[in-house]
Amino acid sequence: MTTVITGIGAATPNGLGTEAFWKATLTGTNGVRELTGFDTSAYPSRLAGQIVDYDAKTHLPSRLLPQTDVSTRYALTAAAWALADAGVDENTLPDYDMGTVTSNALGGFAFTHQEFNKLWSKGSEFVSVYESFAWFYAVNTGQISIRHKLRGPSAALVGEQAGGLDAVGHARRTVERGTKLVVSGGVDSAFDPWGWASQLAGGRVTTATDPEAAYLPFDERAAGYVPGEGGAILVAEDAASARERGAPRIYGEIAGYASTFDPKPGTGREPGLRRAAELALADAGLAPADIDVVFADAAGLPELDRIEADALRAVFGPRGVPVTAPKALTGRMYAGGGPADLASALLSIRDGVIPASGFTERVPDAYGIDLVTGEPRTRPVSAALVLARGRWGFNSAVVVTRHTDH
């Protein structure tokens, strides 16, 4: 059985809508900017990949606005775009044949911050009737399923930045178990003051102040990441069913997926990223030489960049494959990061072009990777490997390939 992607909806700091996102990704349009919305002067980090031109009222019915966090609004908007792109409405397939599997790492955090504030400053009777479901990690799956009448299997997975690829992997598993279509992907946002402060805990966020020299994955100047918001929603579908219903387009196949977890810190064993990549390749039935581009996790911290470079060299050999990190232009979108990279990978296959890695310029020779920097690289792309890591040790890998009628 083959699972294909037939629809993409992206909502990211550098582009709302799939083609806007892709154009921004290829032209190097930066979505990283000074965080607005509250006074950040007391914070050591003030740059974020922030969506600034989104007006919820133009995208969603007004009844959904009081009950949704901004992250859920992005998710609902991206899902509607993805389903429209796929030419799917609620009557396209029989009941129970369409499901929803998304990832979420932060929940409806800005919304819940408001409700915490109301509870503690005013009293419990001021807490919103929507708080019980606007906050939890399943909110996007639930709201997307309701809006589009998706009654098949549904789930919400959490694995920090790796979770978005896990959702797509589980969507494929769900298709293979018999559900014809699964809406998948992930979206996150937490740019309220409390959410922002919380993202800084652990010290991985850059304190840089120049948006063009802030998130520099694999650069010798790398000194942390920039948090982002948004993500992408994809429509995963059984290839035969997609053909049968006359899907307007097939972006590519989800050919392989794997996830691993790093050894407990201190054991000295090798991190799990290389194994995730190898297992995803094996799952796809491909050799490293078959891969035309790797969309890297691109942590933007020297230690983690080195670990990823080591894994890439181990799998592909020194400078063995073009590697790119367009997420440098959006910041790390947590559950949204992997699905947005999958969108880029599928569009690279469509257009035969590999986007560049933001503002990264100087990659240490010791990394031994062929990072696409500066300008996009034009070349045919038939297969791409997308990697994502989540804090604490999550590693996930997805292989997407050009769709061929078997």
Place this chain on the structure above:
Amino acid sequence: MTRRVVITGVGVRAPGGNGTKAFWDLLSAGRTATRSISFFDASPFRSRIAGEVDFDAAAEGFGPREIRRMDRATQFAVACTREAVADSGLDLSALDPHRIGVSLGSAVASATSLENEYLVMSDAGKQWEVDPGYLSPHMFDYLSPGVMPAEVAWEVGAEGPVTMVSDGCTSGLDSVGYAVQLIREGTVDTVVAGAADTPISPIVVACFDAIKATTTRNDDPAHASRPFDGTRNGFVLAEGAAMFVLEEYEAAKKRGAHIYAEVGGYATRCNAHHMTGLRKDGREMAEAIRVSLDEARLDGTKIDYINAHGSGTKQNDRHETAAFKRSLGQHAYDVPVSSIKSMVGHSLGAIGSVEIAASLLAIEHNVVPPTANLHTPDPECDLDYVPLTAREQRVDTVLTVGSGFGGFQSAMILHRPEVAAA
């Protein structure tokens, strides 16, 4: 040849019952463990009852650093993991770590720690723009709960797939269902799976107050959780956790493991109807039951016991009663159905796993746990809900179901391995 999946180890932390034995003693005696909230001053709240767990982290073996680092729900998950692994007799250190996975369910994850940190950073809610000077180094762990399955993975040395399944109140069923799929497809051979939630904090109490989902029977906390009773008026919030060791059947048999049950079938459907509301006809839950039976290759009449979601809200009790009738026909009237939430309350994302534990112990002991506090049946709920007293009977096959915010409807078939072999 489809790989079969069995459960060989169980660990439970539940109100009134820490550890599998105490938990089963409570259930089989029909005792209740719901009480007035003691964790904080609940007097401003509409519902002031909860199923609290008497959990002593130091006595559980957690050191001071672990206690500070781990949210209470994470501590529950790790404590249950230790119990489940010991119970399984499996030497995890002798296995290939790459072939071990973790699947942990939770609905609200680190809610308790989030609220504690919020109070510090906002000066008890006085400041909207929190003070980053009071930021805890562990705050990211509470913001994004991937750390919960990570802690379990570190505990057992797992390096295969590790994930959190957060499907609201079906999380604890779906996390085990996810684990079953990982073993069946051959990705791993062993998964430590289960769920934990510790939501007894003001913000979560306020969430359910706001929608009047929880009971106001504040003057009678021990008898406040009344699923299927005509006098019920909402669920009782609780905390809890259960973790399991799941193994590929042939491997478990080969090592002579004690097998609680095989997970014969699992399915989930979504009602796509309302974030908190249920339709009366129970059709999506019925569909999940039908598909899980198909997967287990069992006829509905083989079900000896239904472990119900039975939350004690009117809409739930009627919804699932309809679902049982719709999926099982006449057998719905013949099979005993009970809700352990009557005794331990509703621990949100954890309860699905706590109810799997109860189902496994029902099979183990050939005893159906009762629905406590059921004195005046709701006339619209006309099945055999096993009121008040446990029932001794042969239990080979159990259906356990869950229903949750977001529209999730899940069903799982647990049975003795011989049932499938026969």
